[in-house]
Amino acid sequence: MPDLINGSGDACSPSRRRLLFNLGWTGLGLWVAASLVGLIRFVWPQVSDRPSNAVAVGYPEDYLPGQVVYNQGYKLFIIRDEKGFVSLSARCTHLGCNVVWNQDHHVFLCPCHGGKYDRQGRNLEGPPPRPLDQFAVRVDRRGYLVVDKDRIIKRGPGPLQHFHSERV
Numbered sequence: 001m002p003d004l005i006n007g008s009g010d011a012c013s014p015s016r017r018r019l020l021f022n023l024g025w026t027g028l029g030l031w032v033a034a035s036l037v038g039l040i041r042f043v044w045p046q047v048s049d050r051p052s053n054a055v056a057v058g059y060p061e062d063y064l065p066g067q068v069v070y071n072q073g074y075k076l077f078i079i080r081d082e083k084g085f086v087s088l089s090a091r092c093t094h095l096g097c098n099v100v101w102n103q104d105h106h107v108f109l110c111p112c113h114g115g116k117y118d119r120q121g122r123n124l125e126g127p128p129p130r131p132l133d134q135f136a137v138r139v140d141r142r143g144y145l146v147v148d149k150d151r152i153i154k155r156g157p158g159p160l161q162h163f164h165s166e167r168v
């Protein structure tokens, strides 16, 4: 039977000491490796594989002041007024139907449940709970007007955020 009190038993045997020593170094090595992986992931640029959802919608000159233009392919509206450019989502904020622009009454109408929005996209009537979403707009280096559908501006009842064609 090992004598644990006097230190002559298995508790202090060289093989046990060696095992504890190796376990300690292994644990330290794992901790350092995990820290390095965390550090590299923090420092490395996070690049998404997902393609950008920024879409070119022509040149600024293609849009006349006062016009509301529907882009069917991207399901958005481009509005140009004296303050600059605005892009509104065509997706109704109630249940997502596509709204249409009514040029005679200057309102956006939703055919599904009768939602109505003013020219600024603010909800006027019907079930829509909030204004139409807005997308960020910019002019790229080639001079194209670009709508960034990833940069959605969820609006309150306030005014639209305009983007100017000089701003890139």
Ligand code: FES
Pocket: 092, 093, 094, 095, 096, 097, 110, 111, 112, 113, 114, 115, 126, 127, 128
């Ligand atoms: S989806 Fe537009 S009012 Fe319901």
